[in-house]
Amino acid sequence: MRTPRSPYADRIVLAVDIGGTKFAAAAVEADGTMAARAEVPLDGGRSAEAVLAEVVDRVIRRVPRDRLGGIGVGSAGPLDPDKGTVSPVNIPSWRNFPLVDELGRMLPGRPVRLAGDAQCMALGEWWRGRPEGGGARAMLGVVVSTGVGGGFVFDGVPYLGPTGNAGHIGHIVADPGGEPCPCGASGCVETLASGPSMVRWARSLGWNGADARELAVAAAAGEEVARRAFQRAADALATAFLTAAALFDLDHVVVGGGVAAAGAVLFDPLRQAVARNAGLGFLGRLRVDPTSLGRDAGLLGAAALALLEPPGGRTEA
Ligand SMILES: [Zn+2]
The missing domain is CATH 3.30.420.40 (ATPase, nucleotide binding domain)
Incomplete structure (x- = not known):
């Protein structure tokens, strides 16, 4: 049984992958199917916050809001999962950036789980790898x-x-x-x-x-x-x-x-x-x-993080 048991079996989770040069997001079903996917490069012309908002919006507007469960996010480090903050080396404007709070603001009431990008890659490979x-x-x-x-x-x-x-x-x-x-x-x-x-x-x-x-x-x-x-x-x-x-x-x-x-x-x-x-x-x-999933491993791992029971993470009121 490789599918993490999920309290969101009929729901879709939002997976977010924070890389040093691009952000990706996907709406992922409990069986690992990607219902929607978007990727936006960090071009330097816009703030990382704006790129995050765009990549998330491009995914969630294609998913019925009432089906959207938790949020899983993998980020380049260093990060502090306890505080929900990230300081990716290649994004100098993000130092102790409150990524979990930011995502909670975009989708209130959903639990947000954060892990390192390599940790998410490992989980994605375990869940959906060859x-x-x-x-x-x-x-x-x-x-x-x-x-x-x-x-x-x-x-x-x-x-x-x-x-x-x-x-x-x-x-x-x-x-x-x-x-x-x-x-x-x-x-x-x-x-x-x-x-x-x-x-x-x-x-x-x-x-x-x-x-x-x-x-x-x-x-x-x-x-x-x-x-x-x-x-x-x-x-x-x-x-x-x-x-x-x-x-x-x-x-x-x-x-x-x-x-x-x-x-x-x-x-x-x-x-x-x-x-x-x-x-x-x-x-x-x-x-x-x-790797058998290539660049999707991180996104699928972030999704698995959100699907895992218990959901844990921090919930924005
Ligand atoms: Zn060293």
């Missing part, structure tokens, strides 16, 4: 792009942690004494496996491309430095995945994000590194797969 991904009892979803984020789903329930920050897989130390990380530690996975860190490392060895996409093309063409950059990232990610798996008896890791879109140049060395270092018997069960 059939062979189903049945995972302990799952980690990971987003590898300009940073490295993650989220856990245990028995179909997202594990967000007491402060809402569980799953910060990018800040597991994979190389003690390695490069300093913006978080203050050294040798974090993010300093080895994020797109910008891979590009920086390759450029320091003479590669002269511009971004992670070009680096993937170069690696696929067999360029030595590019290939080694992916090997290095894969080793760091494998360390993090196996660490998490050893702690939580994971059976599935799903990886999305721009760097993961590179495909085999990442997943081949990644799966090899996981297999090579899975010493304990139960770690040999760990499967590592690319």
